[in-house]
Amino acid sequence: SVPMHEETETKTAKSLGIPMPYPTIKPLIAAVVMTLMLSGFLVVRTGATTIGFSMVIGFALAFAVTMYAWLYAPLEPEHH
Numbered sequence: 001s002v003p004m005h006e007e008t009e010t011k012t013a014k015s016l017g018i019p020m021p022y023p024t025i026k027p028l029i030a031a032v033v034m035t036l037m038l039s040g041f042l043v044v045r046t047g048a049t050t051i052g053f054s055m056v057i058g059f060a061l062a063f064a065v066t067m068y069a070w071l072y073a074p075l076e077p078e079h080h
Helices: 026-045 049-071
Strands: none
Touching: 026 049
16 A cells, blocks of 8 residues: 655745736726627627727727736746
């Protein structure tokens, strides 16, 4: 019978050398903006094409800005 191996040491991302981003609300904002952008297509289906396409274009630009801000956010600084 082989004894069961138990992990007694907890490893963190920092101890493994994995850079982690700062906690941020930007992914939530991106998801909400994308939902609003796609809801513009539902507005187009109701017949209000000008309003619907304005929503799609406006929220697509907002989505691009949000994704840029989120993806170019700095990682945690090196801890000396």
